Amino acid sequence: MIDPQAIIHPDAKLAPDVQVGPWTTIGPGVEIGAGTIISSHVVLKGPTVIGKNNRILQFSSVGEDTPDLKYKGEPTRLVIGDNNIIREGVTIHRGTIQDRHETTIGNDNLLMAYVHVGHDSVIGNHCILVNNTALAGHVHIGDWAILSGFTLVHQFCRIGAHSFSGMGTAIGKDVPAYVMVNGSPAEAKNINAEGLRRRGFEKEDIAQLTRAYKLIYRRGLTLEEALKELRDMATGCQPLNALIESLESSTRGIVR
Incomplete structure (x- = not known):
């Protein structure tokens, strides 16, 4: 289940059936739940808690500390729920003490290739972040939201449940629940009726x-x-x- 070329710190805690591919590095303070599959060339740093039945694909960096200049190495963490798919090259940073100490990702989400989730962000359940979507720090995403490719979200923005952004949208203000937005800067278009x-x-x-x-x-x-x-x-x-x-x-x- 664990490739002999993977590097796993002895303080990491992996459920017995976790699969880890070659050249993946898992550091101290990482906990991984049952049924999770980690591909090759992944870097996992802690403190990070990953739930059950997740897939993390190659070249992702999960649980790294933030480049925010206010961060001075304080103990913060990342928490990921169950049944998430984290595709190639995704980056997810831990929290900061200036906010909630924690970055949180819920259940049943799809983060496509090269998505970035900044420090202290919160992603709900059943969300889809399409390729190259980038969340700055402190962003909150409601359940069932879909952010199309190359969507950019400014820090502290809140994206409501069941909302939708078009390709290349630049969001600098809050998006209410159910609303479709598009453009740079983003403009409201309609209710996400479909x-x-x-x-x-x-x-x-x-x-x-x-x-x-x-x-x-x-x-x-x-x-x-x-x-x-x-x-x-x-x-x-x-x-x-x-x-x-x-x-x-x-x-x-x-x-x-």
Whole structure:
């Protein structure tokens, strides 16, 4: 299960069935759960906790400390959940004490080739980050978000659940839940209706979210004015409540 040419520190903790390819290096403070497969030429540094049934492909660097100049070697960590696929050349940095001490990746995510996840970022569940997407530090990505190839996300931005970015999008403000954005700088385009249909959202909920999008983006309202009307609309529509929560949590202002 472990290639003899792999280098594994004696303090690393690997479940008995973990597979490790040749020329991979696993350092101290790394824990890897059952069913995980590590390809060749991977570098894993700790403190890092990796859950069950993950795949990490060749030339990835996972758990390295951050190049952030504020970082002075303090003990921080990376936590990765279960059933994630981390493709070729992905880089993921640990956290900093200036934020949460931890970079966190949830479950069932796909990080395609050459994705970068900066320090203290949080990725939820079922997200797809397409080739060469780059997250600066402190970025939060909600569940089921899809960031197309070469998407760039500024530090401290929040990307809402079920949102979608087009190829080459440069995101400098928060993206509300369910919203599609595109361009450099990013501009809101519409509700991610097709994505919601594929995930089994009810037609009535998608229609309500579409009305909410038009209220936010096409009536010239301030965010506070829009939120007031949205709260009056939200009775009995949980997806709309999730949109409201993503708007209320915005600290950088939303993509317009």
